[in-house]
Amino acid sequence: MDVNLLEVEQLRKSYKDAEVLKGLSFTLARGDVLVVAGPSGCGKSTLLRCINGLEPFQSGVIRLSGRDLTAPGVKWTEVRQKVGMVFQSYELFPHMNVLDNLLLAPRKAQGLSKSEASARAASLLERVGLKDKMKSFPRELSGGQKQRVAILRALMMKPELMLFDEVTAALDPEMVREVLDLMLELATDGMTMIIVTHEMQFAQAAASRVLFMDEGEIVETSSPDVFFTFPKTDRAKQFLNIFHFEKKERRH
């Protein structure tokens, strides 16, 4: 039997007295695209950060390909090579050009040769139409270009799982599309992803499953079709109403 790529069991995390994650459990099969939705401050980002070891947690187990990441002796530097993460604020390295941004981790963390890494970078850049930006510096790129480069930078490591933390939240509307298109393409190619987003239409198109969170708990997990049309819980209904506008009758 094939093990799940990711298993999260009873994950609990608190800052001082405030409990942010109240015992979350879910699994992710290879090729799944899980969209995590929920109001601000419900713990979505914290969940991603825990999976990538950027945030310590109090209890619970996270398993990647069946391997317990909370066990002693687990090297997070190795785990993170298999788990790519993209941030809201891009976080490209401003002192390096696009190519060097892409090459740094494969060269230093994976020990790839320069020619091999460059070839990988070139083909990725080619694919998203940014090959001519190879020698550009991050500050010379638009927000959408930066975020696409940030996604490629994570892909350079050939990760098994990609985490997207509100990656379009800082972008102008006309830039959002190009980033979402790239993510959709990755999903189609079979990449396993966890996406935290407020782009509900995109979520509906990309997700294989929607996990709705509120106040540190999983409120419901549904297929996107069910979640967006007949959400099971009132809290999800309330949440989805935020994105829905009704045309009101004009007074006169």
Added chain:
Amino acid sequence: MDIEFMINCLPMYVQAAWLTLRIASAGIALALGAGLICALVRSAKIPVASFIVSAYIELSRNTPLLVQLFLLYFGLPKAGVYLSSQMCAIIGLVFLGGSYMAEAFRSGLESVDKAQRESAESLGLTKFQTAIYVVLPQAISVSVPALAANVIFMIKETSVFSVVALADLMFVAKDLIGMYYKTNEALTLLVGFYLLILLPVSALAAWLERRVRYAGFGNPA
């Protein structure tokens, strides 16, 4: 002005300037290293070491170099430690400059957003690799103006070294005034030689600042 006297004095000044430069270079190089280590220790919040570094920085920044040198030159021999004038001068300069450099590096390190570190680590880089390739290059470029100001400050502070019987520029000038009463000539040469050393350093610093200005990454002016 006794021009002939001044010309005759030139070799002494050149020699003294050379000594000043040598000690300043050694002191600055070591202070940069010490400052960087101190700043890293503090930014990594290493328990006991951070406290020691903070104590050192306060002690160093809040006492005059003259007092520090007296302590090294006259105090240490009482404790059975004998240092040459040059040794005293270099150690004194490093003791003074190290704290200023540490503060300059600290401002740079604090300017690098935490998310930069996280994004580097999320790619699988170790903490050390993150520091070397991601954090330090950005931090240092922010620190450059402060570091350059410190370099100039430290070169000027070397004028205090004459108190530990080191034949630097200041020492030579005072000597000549004492022996020949040629105050104007000796002081004119002294000012001239300090400018000769410091103007190029200032120009270099200004060029370097333009070169590494944060917004200018990838666009050397």
